Amino acid sequence: MFRSNSLVALTTDFGEGSSYSAALKGAVLSVNAAARILDLSHRLPPQDRLAAALFLDDVIPYFPAGTIHVVVVDPGVGTNRALLCVLWRDQALLVPDNGCWTTLEAREPVQAVYRLTESRYWSNSISATFHGRDILGPAAGHLSLGAPPDALGPIADTWMRMAVPEPRVEPDRVLGQILHVDSFGNAITNLTAAVIAGSPRCKVGAHRVDRFVRTYGDAEPGTVVALIGSSGRLEIAVVNGSAADRLSLRVGDPVQVTRS
Amino acid sequence: MFRSNSLVALTTDFGEGSSYSAALKGAVLSVNAAARILDLSHRLPPQDRLAAALFLDDVIPYFPAGTIHVVVVDPGVGTNRALLCVLWRDQALLVPDNGCWTTLEAREPVQAVYRLTESRYWSNSISATFHGRDILGPAAGHLSLGAPPDALGPIADTWMRMAVPEPRVEPDRVLGQILHVDSFGNAITNLTAAVIAGSPRCKVGAHRVDRFVRTYGDAEPGTVVALIGSSGRLEIAVVNGSAADRLSLRVGDPVQVTRS
């Protein structure tokens, strides 16, 4: 079960270096000055739950038991959406109930979900627009001090779910899409190794990609390649360059793999 | 009075991921390898004292007693402006004497201000252009080790002050301006809840804003709204969108509220 390792990891759309991410850190530390704050990202696209879902799915599994994650991508701040404490692989996620963490459920079921209702674990004054600072941050501070998750509020039996868009599998081809463009300009798709079954024939938008490689360094700089990236997904890349720039790729663009 | 909690929080205009912010961290840790470094921001606009003042006013109050803040937005580096150690609510700020911290004085008086003159708390070699690395960072390291603030230099009786621009209050309206555009594109003004007295009629540049809400989620996505944001200031927002983009808003633009 959950036992804090004193790490409080932050994932938000607040903007790198914004006063919001800074105030959130203060809110955690004001409860527990010994908490160890870790920035995961403050650059998720604003209100983009799919981007958050992909990020969490790529990142949370690598963290040790006892880590507390504060996750704030919250289009519904101030409305009556719930705030949750989710226990998953002995880690705790403090997160608005908007589904962005639920891709983790496909990897392993949650251990428990609580609704944050106990206001003694919150700030004394609660703004209408910044529950990260006023509720989730202080709750993370208390968890890191040893408050048990079930003290934060009652068990939740239901929560919003969301899923990464599924590819469409047809007899002779698979139709997917670009989910994310990373900082190198690699375009990551919703097609996995299992789905494409090793087919080397891939089309993204109007572009045919003929080189299927194991790693970027397997082709000459400048070559357009497809490969299975570090998250297990098919990605389109340009060796030591940007596929997004070169092929004008964007999130949502269709990707097609022909099965041999 | 001040007693270090070993946290050294950094707020600069050095640029995220720049060698300057990295070297500053090294300078603190070379004095005290057990200091706990925290990035608040390295993205303040270069040499922008007003942006720094707003940031500090939004952030410092949320931090616990014992925190050491190194604040470097320093248009006068290398000239004879002083460097200060300011004690405020049992926190310490190490900062050039350029006024950017003095908005905190309106919340609560400072406890003491010292001039950094004792060079034994500095690096051995002092560059002409990087006092953050060569003076403030090492001084923060020594404070975090337990050096008393009054060891850093003599009491300062006077310091540069600056204030956030005040709104102009007329009988039937209040004239203010945009102070800051956040990473969501929300435009934050110098008008507070008290000043606007609940009036729902607001004009920003040539645009009339008729919806006054409690929180973003109270209107449909895409609606232009005004609300009192998490710092207690009136802000102009587009629900799940960017008001700055939609209305072409910039820092300094006039904002007018008609009092009913």
Next chain:
Amino acid sequence: MFRSNSLVALTTDFGEGSSYSAALKGAVLSVNAAARILDLSHRLPPQDRLAAALFLDDVIPYFPAGTIHVVVVDPGVGTNRALLCVLWRDQALLVPDNGCWTTLEAREPVQAVYRLTESRYWSNSISATFHGRDILGPAAGHLSLGAPPDALGPIADTWMRMAVPEPRVEPDRVLGQILHVDSFGNAITNLTAAVIAGSPRCKVGAHRVDRFVRTYGDAEPGTVVALIGSSGRLEIAVVNGSAADRLSLRVGDPVQVTRS
């Protein structure tokens, strides 16, 4: 010799706030949850070994003995380039063998270099494209726990070297270039104080720079100046402005100093 202070400092081209930098942190902490993670940069230009070399040369010397640096700018990921553990001034660098750390050798010889071959210090599953997460991160975790560097693999006798481009010294002038443009828009060159011998006459691209100053504040805002910056290199700056914008300067542009 090397003895961990539990600091693990990260320098990568993964992109600020990317899932790659977050997963790397998880990989370190999954081995040692007590490791103290420090972000130095995740914004190095992709695959740019020269930028990495300049960054490391400006930063690593300021860190204390016992620090572990994970450095990942790795155009050759997945190919047969080696991964190294370099001991320098009692710090450890975990880094692909691509030379970007070797500018440090000009300051002081390395103490030892090891090749990472012992897979028991790695993740159980190794991707083809993300050795930072799967090899360097876990190895850093083990070093921070006290594993001796020579346990990671055999001594390396040879490694790739690279050097910052040298200026050309002629009888009456020195020809250099811009190595880096910082976040303020200052253009940092490969000319050092020793090389230019105090000459005030400098030309960058087509622009003559006549003001040679000690620090930015020595001239009026808006003035184009040359000075010796905090890394000991000649830089072209605009006081409280951006030289890069004003003079359209870019990395690689020629700089000429006339010796008097």
